[in-house]
Amino acid sequence: MAQLLPIVSVIFGGAFTVGVSWALGWLLLGRLRLRFHRLEGTLFAFVAGSACLSLATFVLCLIHQARWPVFLVGGAGAMLWAGWGARHDPPLPPLAAMPRAWRILFTAVFAAFFACYFFNALAPEISPDGSGYHLGNVARYWRHQGFAWDYHSLYSSFSQGMEMLFLVAFCFGRHPAAAMVHLAFQAALPLLMVSYGRRFGVPRAGAFAALLIYACPVAGIAGTSAYNDLAVATLLFAGFYLIQVEYDNYCYKLLFLIGLLAGFSYAIKYTAGMAFPLALGLTKTARGLALPQAAGSLAKTGPSADAEGAGAGSASPPAADNVRKAGPGVDAEGVGGGWLRRALPLTLGAVLTAGPWLVRNWIWLGNPVAPFLNSWFPNPYWTAASEHQYLAGLSQYPAFKSYWEFIMQITVLGGLVPGMIGPAFLLLPLSLLALRHSHGRRLLLAGAVYAIPACLNTEIRFLIPALPFFALALGLAMAESWGALPAVALLQALLCWPAIMDTYCDRNAWRVRGFELRAALRLEPEPEFISSHVGDYALKAAIEQAVPVRGRIFSFAGRAAAYIDRDIVVSYESSQGVLVQETLENAAATDSGQRAAALKVKSLGLGYLLVNASDAVAENMKDHFNMWGLTKLAEENGTTLYGID
Numbered sequence: 001m002a003q004l005l006p007i008v009s010v011i012f013g014g015a016f017t018v019g020v021s022w023a024l025g026w027l028l029l030g031r032l033r034l035r036f037h038r039l040e041g042t043l044f045a046f047v048a049g050s051a052c053l054s055l056a057t058f059v060l061c062l063i064h065q066a067r068w069p070v071f072l073v074g075g076a077g078a079m080l081w082a083g084w085g086a087r088h089d090p091p092l093p094p095l096a097a098m099p100r101a102w103r104i105l106f107t108a109v110f111a112a113f114f115a116c117y118f119f120n121a122l123a124p125e126i127s128p129d130g131s132g133y134h135l136g137n138v139a140r141y142w143r144h145q146g147f148a149w150d151y152h153s154l155y156s157s158f159s160q161g162m163e164m165l166f167l168v169a170f171c172f173g174r175h176p177a178a179a180m181v182h183l184a185f186q187a188a189l190p191l192l193m194v195s196y197g198r199r200f201g202v203p204r205a206g207a208f209a210a211l212l213i214y215a216c217p218v219a220g221i222a223g224t225s226a227y228n229d230l231a232v233a234t235l236l237f238a239g240f241y242l243i244q245v246e247y248d249n250y251c252y253k254l255l256f257l258i259g260l261l262a263g264f265s266y267a268i269k270y271t272a273g274m275a276f277p278l279a280l281g282l283t284k285t286a287r288g289l290a291l292p293q294a295a296g297s298l299a300k301t302g303p304s305a306d307a308e309g310a311g312a313g314s315a316s317p318p319a320a321d322n323v324r325k326a327g328p329g330v331d332a333e334g335v336g337g338g339w340l341r342r343a344l345p346l347t348l349g350a351v352l353t354a355g356p357w358l359v360r361n362w363i364w365l366g367n368p369v370a371p372f373l374n375s376w377f378p379n380p381y382w383t384a385a386s387e388h389q390y391l392a393g394l395s396q397y398p399a400f401k402s403y404w405e406f407i408m409q410i411t412v413l414g415g416l417v418p419g420m421i422g423p424a425f426l427l428l429p430l431s432l433l434a435l436r437h438s439h440g441r442r443l444l445l446a447g448a449v450y451a452i453p454a455c456l457n458t459e460i461r462f463l464i465p466a467l468p469f470f471a472l473a474l475g476l477a478m479a480e481s482w483g484a485l486p487a488v489a490l491l492q493a494l495l496c497w498p499a500i501m502d503t504y505c506d507r508n509a510w511r512v513r514g515f516e517l518r519a520a521l522r523l524e525p526e527p528e529f530i531s532s533h534v535g536d537y538a539l540k541a542a543i544e545q546a547v548p549v550r551g552r553i554f555s556f557a558g559r560a561a562a563y564i565d566r567d568i569v570v571s572y573e574s575s576q577g578v579l580v581q582e583t584l585e586n587a588a589a590t591d592s593g594q595r596a597a598a599l600k601v602k603s604l605g606l607g608y609l610l611v612n613a614s615d616a617v618a619e620n621m622k623d624h625f626n627m628w629g630l631t632k633l634a635e636e637n638g639t640t641l642y643g644i645d
Helices: 004-032 038-062 068-085 100-122 130-144 161-199 203-215 217-223 229-246 252-268 270-289 339-365 384-394 403-413 423-436 438-450 452-456 460-477 484-495 526-533 535-546 575-590 594-603 618-623
Strands: 552-555 567-570 608-612 630-636 639-644
Touching: 004 038, 004 068, 004 100, 004 161, 004 252, 038 068, 038 161, 038 229, 038 252, 038 339, 068 161, 100 161, 100 203, 100 217, 100 484, 130 161, 161 203, 161 217, 161 229, 161 252, 161 460, 203 217, 203 460, 203 484, 217 229, 217 460, 229 252, 229 270, 229 438, 229 460, 252 270, 252 339, 270 339, 270 438, 270 452, 403 423, 423 438, 423 460, 423 484, 438 452, 438 460, 452 460, 526 535, 535 608, 535 630, 535 639, 567 575, 575 594, 594 639, 608 618, 618 639
Parallel strands: 552 567, 552 608
Antiparallel strands: 608 639, 630 639
């Protein structure tokens, strides 16, 4: 029973958050009078509802009412309301059928990987950023029942739309429950891609691309961790999908939904803010890049409509029950309503979900896009110099001997870069053949735009949002090669299976390594599992015993803040952290004034230090801790906790 309780709480926390999101999404779609196909409706309800739940949690954090009873009562009410309102709704029409062979292949591969991913997400959270700042922020909000206005870190100033969802799950199932929410987005993405292929007459390309993405190693490990990359990728693809549906059939309510998802993408990750200008651009330039038909919403789909000759066959469903056919009011581009009229509902939806984070940062920090653009918005928390240094560090790739070595690292080996995308993506240059098709041009354009952040950050997971578009373009390019699509999809699945990856990729590559059944089922005690992967966890008990509840700790490096119930100020995360680092390092370098330096740090409200053996001050403090006026409180795994006397 003791082993079962944490498992039940984790699954309940994740499932409850997903269920409330889905319910809120159905309520929103019903209010907008938007009706999709059966699978589409379920998926769009989830992504749209997650934006609503995140926004509601933001409001609760503002008034410091982010508590589990509020989430439980409010969430249960939303689910009951949605269920009651849907009792008389007519059944939604199905999508065009997927070819039987592809249905079998997709189901088998998806089920196998989902089982592996599920147990990894169910295991205790050990990912670097998940156990660090992502859930570190969530745990802080949980302790404060809302935003902690007196804590300043560059990671707490980012928009945190996903952390709002994590907070709901965290209240019931703690850390792994948050990972279960991200797992839901990870599963929704390939299903959206399959749905996309079926709606637009390319079911084989859709299933092919979905398998490439779901088996992608970096998407697998990120999606089973408390990260936000798969959520961003899912929202960006859903928004693109809806643009295709809306094209040639002006519907301001559908445009509002597209804007809502674009704004929520920004609310999750700054780099996803490109979704809004891309949506605006596609509405203006759609004629040259769009499908020959009206994005499938009014086009009749049948055996002759399958561009791949798969004979999909299906009745044509409406994208929305209030979408009208293009008629006399259509402008010269074939798009009803004019560009400005289309931009207004898009903007309204985006402002609703992105605006609160801009306003929060403007009022709280004096910089709406903190921690960036500090030269435009001077503030006491970050400087333009530290911002430049931080960004420069993100874009530094290791030295590669050749371009080919770089390609092999990001696709197959994954040792010198954090993670890899899978061997099938070595064929990515073939996707340029999709430029022959208007559909392929739009996919490649979206993929190119969403790949820009990967040029600014060397972590391969920043490529994830672009991969679905490139994979679909690759599927379109190879559609006429008989047997190529299933062969490549199956090869990607086999080569990216954890046990097989062990035989060829770098042993240090960031990836899923197996089912983690013992940890997931709590047969291995949770503290032991976390300690074996997160070095700082060994100091948790000592820190929480020695440091008072309101005490603060300075560290030169980032820590597993999600597991340490005290606030930690990290050197590079704020102006205060930079000041403390310079003060301590200068004293250690000159070997004088150590006591004065320590007292200065203490006067800033930082009475404790966490020092790694590799830190510049470590040796001096170890040899002369009396001169510093320090008391050694604990030491584990090369890290020492000092108290300033």
